[in-house]
Amino acid sequence: MTALERTIYRRMKRSYSTKELIEAYTPTEEERRFVSAMTRTAQNQLNLMLWIKLFPCLGYFPALSDIPAPLVDHVRQALNLPAEVVPGYDHDRTLYRHHQVVREYYQILPYGKEARRVILRTLLRAVRTMDNPADMINAALEELIKQRYEMPAFSTLDRLTGRIRTLVYGRICRLVQRRMTSDIQHGLEALFEVQLPSHRSVFSQIKLVPPSPTLSHLKVWQDRLAWLMELGVMEPLLKDIPPAIIKHFAAEARALDASELQEYAPAKRLTLLACLIRQTQMSTQDDLIDMFVKRMSTIQVRAKEALQLARDAQAATTAQLVETLTHVVETAVEDKEQDDATVGRHLREILEKRGGQEQLLEQCQQVAASLTDEYQPLMWSFYKSHRRALFQLVRSLPIRSTTQDQVLITSLNFMLTQENRRSLFVPDTLDLSFASEVWQRLIRVKRKKRTKLVRRCMEVCIFAAVADELKSGDLAVEGSERFADYRAQLLPWAMCEPQIAEYCQEVGLPSDAHTFVAQLRERLTEVAAQVDAAFPGNKSLEITAKGEPVLKRLKAKAVPASRVALQEALRHHMPDRSVLDVLWDTNEEIHWTRHFGPISGSDPKLAHPDERYVITSFAYGTNMGAAQMAKHMRRIVSEHEITFVNRRHITLDKLEAAKADLINRYAQYDLPKCWGDENVAAADGTQVDLSENNLVSSYHIRYGSYGGIAYHVVSSLYIALYSHFLNCGMWEGNFLIDALIGNTSAIQPKVIHSDTQGQSTALFALSYLFGIELMPRIRHWKDLKFYRPKKETVYKHIDILFKDTIDWVLLETHWTDLMQVALSVRVGKLQPSILLRKLGHESRKNRLYQAFRELGRVVRTIFLLRYISDIPLREQITKTTNIAERYNQLCEWIRFASGGLMAENDPEEMQKRVRYNVM
Incomplete structure (x- = not known):
């Protein structure tokens, strides 16, 4: 049976405060007249009034004996009835008649x-x-x-x-079982057989997590994908089954051991296993693409590092090459009377003595590259060890173009046909329009009056282009989840169109393309004119002769004296308490553990489940782990019991639901309102050490160690609303909208502060479409372009800041695409981080990217103009962050709590209120 407290089914509270009784259960004059007209006896008037007051709160009629006595007393006193009048009916007929009267009063249909x-x-x-x-x-x-x-x-x-x-x-x-042949069923059942000498079943291999993206791990994961595909293609077996059910079955199978899964009925066991294999095949494919993209990025980074080293060692290498060239020329002069074959043989001997043709060619490329910023010629030396693995990987992936441009796909297919070729050149039959000018100059060369392609440069260029377009979304992989064609995940426009008006009204945007663009143009024009007019009196901004804006440093404010008084008051009224005690107290108050339970959805069959859930939350929330927790609990619970609860009863979604309960209760207290505004939040990432053998973990020079990024969105009320782990190389801002959508609590901020990672033109655009005011701190902001609304617009004081003009036609043309994306994200069809990662890579093919970039330019220009001017934006921030005023409010609250209410009859309850409010 499902626990009642996990649902929104309304039920009476155990106790009611005086304020609640007065506000919610005091009869109105209209209700008094209605009750008097419907019945005459005092007892029936009390009965009917109780129904009148309780039914809209509950939606059903509870038993009269279940109604709390304080509530009955309050209603009785409000009706001026004597104390001996108690609720109850002499005849059931009167009870049913009163029920029908209440239904008609509220226009509610009876259950039937x-x-x-x-x-x-x-x-x-x-x-x-x-x-x-x-x-x-x-x-x-x-x-x-x-x-x-x-x-x-x-x-x-x-x-x-x-x-x-x-x-x-x-x-x-x-x-699913009927769709399986006997061979498929036998093959799946064989996964549960224990293998020697590991004494583990093959089933456990399905649940492995991806390792770090090294070359050896890339090969291991390729073998893993091949093995998973040998288990069979699961799509025909799972045809027409909703994706949500497939994911649920896969998560349930992943949480089970082989012995536990074998206890299920054959049909369910085989279905769970098929769903798990299907999801694992998709995730393994995505992991391989991630590894491929990261390996190509590593090759590029190493080539750039080699370019810098080549510059440092340029003098010695150049001297050696000049010496070799001198020897070659001298030999050619001395042997000018010899035939060409003899001269060529002598020259080849010289080249072999100097290290060989390939080594000399690489040295020449290094010296040539060191004279420019072209690192591309050096990528081959780091790519060649990956060549076989990358060819094998690309062959195994069904890569498709998401646009009509098939040039890169054609080049990729041609390259695959040349895998076993060892010659330096291949016929010039490719369209290299996808490559940069540097690559085209390196790949296409003339030999004997004919144009040929340098095979090595061609391979590296095509693999690098494939990696870039997989990230930008111009290429997609069929059967993938993270690298699928995101355009296919968009909500069809026929379904979007009826929702446009409601959505635009909700976020405060015009509901048609022309008005949308006109409002943006008017806003940009108005802000730019205001900033230009106010510039002579702007004491914070200067514009250099080169056109660079310079903001003066703001003066720091003095620390208020009330801070010391607050700290002392907090120390006096907040004794040190165990985190485990705090968890248990909050659960007693809120019962957030009600969200935990078996993945199947049934009620937990554990002894004292709430205690087990709190202990497990503490063990993993503090990063202590199950073994240390069991040790310090003196074996009250075992390590196995803790890991079992974590694996079988707690998921990320359930943790998010429990966290939302805590945030909602926290937001009900008065004290946090003194700290900030619930409409304001800040987003930032913090480096966390992780195991190196992990696909999320990576080395970042900024942090100087291996790990990941814990990305947090924290309300100005000082409570974390959202957390997510990222790779160190990811752009943190791509997950900002995920954080705001994933936050299901009552605190829904509309103004977001962040660092440079929390901004980009695409993020500015998407935030605007969701009605979010993005206020990032931008590094090197003066290098950004300001965009004027019209070419002919000229400003008297700040005209030098503007470098380009907004393409309003492009915005109006692609307005439907912008709204389609916004609505698709809103209904959960598309994840914002996936979209932003793809829109974060410049693409000449992707018109959606260009539309988002243009909208982002408008919104960012408005933000920059407001930021550099002395308009109310900065004054408002100063007022809302008046620390001295907030500290004084906190001190007054603590003096009130300790001096007035502590002397009441229930000091323990007041201590509890103080503790929770301050926390």
Whole structure:
């Protein structure tokens, strides 16, 4: 049975505060007149008024005996009834009549066959996108409320949900089993056989996590993908099954051991295994693409480093090459009377003595590259060790172009046909328009009056271009998840069009392309004119003769004296407490552990589950681990019990739901409101040490160690709203919109501060479409371009800042594409980080990138103009960050709490209130 507290099913509270009773349960004059007109006896008036006040809060009629006594007393006193009047009915007929009167009063339909059909239809839709019974029950409750039906008993909802899940999941499992041949079933069952000498089943190999992207690991992961594909293609078996159910089954199978999975019925066991294999095949393919992209990036970095080293060693190498050239010329002069064959043989001997032709050729390329910034000729020496593995990888991936431009795909296919070729040159049959001028100059050369392609440079160039276009989205891999064609994931425009008006009204944007562009142009024109007019009085900004804007440093404010008083007050009223005690107290108050439980969705069958959940949260939340936690708990719980709960009962989604409960309760207290504004938040990343043998872990020169980035979004109320782990090389800002969408708490900030990583033209554009005001701190901001609204617009004081003009026609043309992306992200069809990673790489093919870049230029120019001017933006920030005022408010609150309320009858309760508010 699903736990009641996991759902939104309304129930009466155990106790009510005086404020709640007065505000929510005091009868109005209209209600008094209605009750007086419907019944005459004092007892029935009390009964009916209780129904009138409770029904809109609960949605159903509870038993009169379950109504708390304080609530009954409050309503009785409000009706001026004597104390001996108690709720109750002499006849059931009167009870049913009162129920019907209340339904008619609130225009609510009674629960019956039609309401049952509504529940069943809703559950059948929900089971295709939801895997948790509590979520399905919530969907049914929302639909009943929407259609104004009375709520049934919770046991009825739980029973219907269980039947629908059993029916749908049972049909799916039997369908998948029928689609499997006996050979496929036998092959899958063989995965559970224990192998010697490891004494582990093959099933455990499916759940391996990706290692670091080294060349050896790349080869191992290629073999792994080949092995997974030998298990069979699972798409035909899982055809027409909703993706949400496939992911749920795969997550359930991943959380189980081989012995635990074998206890399932054959149909379900085989279905779970098929879903896990299918998801693992996709994730392994994505991991391989990640490794390929990172290896090509590493090759490029090493080539640049080699270029710098070549410059340092240029003098010695140049002297050696000049000496070799001198010897060659002298030999040619001395042997001028010899025939060409003899001269050629002598020259070849000289070249062999000097290290060989290939070595001398590489040295010449290094010296030539050192004279320029061209590192491309040096990439071959780092690429050649990867050549075989990269060819094998590209052959195994079904790479497709996402645009009509097939030039790179044609070049890739041609290169694959030349894999076994060892000659330095290949016929010039390729269109190299995808390559840069440097690459084209290196690849295409003339030999004997004919143009040929240098094979080595061609291979490196094509592999580098494939990696770049996979990142930009111009190339996609069929069957992939992270590198699929994101255009296919967009919501069809036919489904977007009916939602445009509502969405634009919600975020405050015009609902048509012309007005959208006109409003942007008007805003840019207005802000630029204001900044230009106010420039003579701007004491913070200077513009140099070269046209560079320079902002003067702001003066720091003195530390307020009230800070010391606050610190002393906090020390006095907040004794040191164990984190484990705090976790347990918050769970007693909020019961956030109700979100944890088996992945299947059923109730936990553990002894004292809340205690186990709190202990497990502490063990992994503090990074202590299960072994150390069990040791310090003096074996009250074992290591196996902690790891079992973490593996089987706690997932990322459940942790996010529990965190949202904590944030929502935190936001209800008054004290955090003194610290900041709930509409403001800041985003930044912090380096965290991780194991080197991990695909997320990487070495970053800025941090000087291996690890990842813990990306946090923190409210100005001083509570973390979102956290995510990233690779050190990732652009952190790509995950900013993910953070805001993934934040399901009541605190929904609209103004986001960040560092340079939290901004780009694409991010400015997407933030604007979501009604978010992005306020990043930009490094080297003076190097950014300012864009004027029109070519003919000239400013008196700041005209030198503007370097280009906005293409308004492009924006208006692609307005539908911009809104399609925004709505697709809103409904969850497209992940913002995936889109921003692709839009973060410049692409001449991708018109969507160009539209986002143009919109971002407008929004960023407006932001920069506001930033460099003395307009209310900076004054408002100063006011909202008045630290002295906030400290004084905190001190007053603590003096009030300690001096006034501590002397009341319940000091322990007040201590608890103080503790939670300060925390």
